[in-house]
Amino acid sequence: MSFTLAIVGRPNVGKSTLFNRLVGKRLALVDDQPGVTRDLREGEARLGDLRFTVIDTAGLEEATDDSLQGRMRRLTERAVDMADICLFMLDARVGVTPSDEVFADILRKRAKYVILAANKAEGRAGEAGALEAYALGLGEPLRLSAEHGEGMGDLLHVLMPLAEEFADQAEQHQPETDISVDEDWDGEEELPIRWPTIDKPMQIAVVGRPNAGKSTLINKILGEDRLLTGPEAGITRDAISLTIDWNGLPVRMWDTAGMRKRAKVQEKLEKLSVSDGLRAVKFAEVVVVLLDAAIPFEQQDLRIADLAEREGRAVVVAVNKWDIEDEKQEKLRALKEAFERLLPQLRGAPLVTVSAKTGKGLDRLQAAIERAYETWNRRIPTAALNRWLVGMLEQHPPPAPQGKRIKLRYMTQAKTRPPGFVVMCSHPDKIPDSYSRYLVNGLRQDFDMPGTPIRLYMRGQGNKNPYKGRREKNAGALTKHLNKKPKGR
Structure with missing residues (x-):
């Protein structure tokens, strides 16, 4: 998805009808009665060649208290803050109301991009209301009919350049991953790792x-209160990136909205969409999963860490609020045991205790991040890998399913960021997952690659070994060169 579009406006202007048309399904409830939508609803929208995320919101109410309407308004304001583009919808048959003017002022201050749309503009009944919309100062209004599908081409025309802009931004921030390794390289030493620079x-x-404590942690690293913090959960609403020099290490750090399970709108902790946080994980090279020492490793923490591993990012687990923990040693042992048990796919990943409030442990966190980054970029010589593979086969040979003996002929590293290895073998489809895990765990331990995602691919190639005969061929070429008679004799 290239960007996020939030549809906002007064109740009963047709937001859910447009949402259903963009996603191509009747996902949102539609009725003539105002205020049917009370919740945020996300969908995958399709408009021409564009693919994006669309959010249907509750109608903007003027209430600001803790009533249901007040909570619905705050939830809609969240959607405005986290969306890339806001589509502000009016009812062209009613015209511009005082409420529309209030909400237009809010959008001018809070939204990054605003598209003004006059809905129900089919026929002559909506002409006057569409003309009135110019007075809001949000540009030329699009004349739409969400119910009949009119004006969708105009909406696509407006969205297209914005989509290209967001795509360019995404390309600039997108890290280099799955970098191919020259398989002909057979050196005995690891190549030096390219460290970050100011430009990258x-x-x-x-x-x-x-x-x-994510925003508090980043503020402490920055040395200033750049990000809004407080005791209330969910203050951060979208992914914010800051480029800083962290004790000589150039970093672009993403502060993200809290990721948690869907909550009911009536609860005090209003639910947040996690789409920006997920996007930040994809933009990152190192993901710091920040836990609360009081309630570590809840189900959502595990899902976040597993997402980072599946995306192939280096992972560091940091346990915050350590300064208020009483039984530190006992708690640390319990944390490490729970980490190994609940996240075996990240076995050995750094686990660091910090206090974002006091700044204690930030030096250990930086060292752990640098170590994780180095491991994520590591490249192992083919010769060393094949010597290691022989030892692993002698220690524990592969099984022989249905009496078919599996031969693991040779191994090479195909990619870095994260490390990816290819094992050429017979019957690759017969190798059980348990044996692949045995090899991955051995790679972690013997080549000092704790915690980083490791990709292992089994590939069949018959009896062909591209490395077989290479030394004989080189030796033959050298002998031929030495036996060659000099010219003129």
């Missing part, structure tokens, strides 16, 4: 549940 800083996403 290390990209770090700080993710976790709401109120874990």
Whole structure:
């Protein structure tokens, strides 16, 4: 998805009808009665060649208290803050109301991009209301009919350049991943790792549940209160990136909205969409999963860490609010045991205790991030890999399913960021997952690659070994060169 579009406006102007048309399904309830939508609803929209995320919101109410209407308004304001583009919808048959003018002022201050749309503009009944919309100062209004599908081409025309702009931004921030390795390289030493520079800083996403202390942690690293913090959960509403020099290490750090399970709108902790946080994980090279020491490793923490591993990012787990923990040693042992048990796919990943409030442990966090980044970029010589593979086969040979003996002929590293290895073998489809895990765990331990995602691919190639005969061929060429008679004799 290239960008997020939030549809906002007064109740009963046709927001849910347009949402259903963009997603191509009747996902949102539609009725003539105002205020049917009370919740945020996300969908995958399709308009021409564009693919994007669309959010249907509750109608903007003027209430600001803790009533249901007040809570619905705050939830809609969240959607405005986290969306890339806001589509502000009016009812062209009613015209511009005082409420529309209030909400237009809010959007001018809070929204990044605003598209003004006059809905129900089919026929002559909506002409006057569409003309009135110019007075809001939000540009030329699009004349739409969400119910009949009119004006969709005009909407596509307006969205297209914005989509290209967001695509360019995404390409600039997108880190280099799955970099191919020259398989002909057979050196005995590892190649030096390319470290971040001012032009290409290390990209770090700080993710976790709401109120874990993500913004406080980044403020402490910055040395100033750049990000809004407070005791309330869910203050941060969208992914914010800051480029800083962290004790000589150039980094672009992403502060993200708290990721948690869907909550009811009536609860005090209003639910947040996690789409921006997920996008930040994809932009990152190192993901810091920040836990609350009081309630570590809840289900959502595990999902966030697993997402980072599946995306192939280096992972560091940081336990915040350590300064208020009483039984530190006992708690640390319990944390490490729970980490190994609940996240075996990240076995050995750094687990660091910090206090975002006091700044204690930030030096250990930086060292852990640098170590994780180095491991994520590591490249192992083919010769060393094949010597290691022989030892692993002698220690524990592969099984022989249905009496078919599996031969693992040779191994090479195909990619870095994260490390990816290819094992050429017979019957690759017969190798059980348990044996692949045995090899991955061995790679982690013997080549000092704790915690980083490791990709292992089994590939069949018959009896062909591209490395077989290479030395004999080189030796033959040398002998031929030495036996060659000099010219003129």
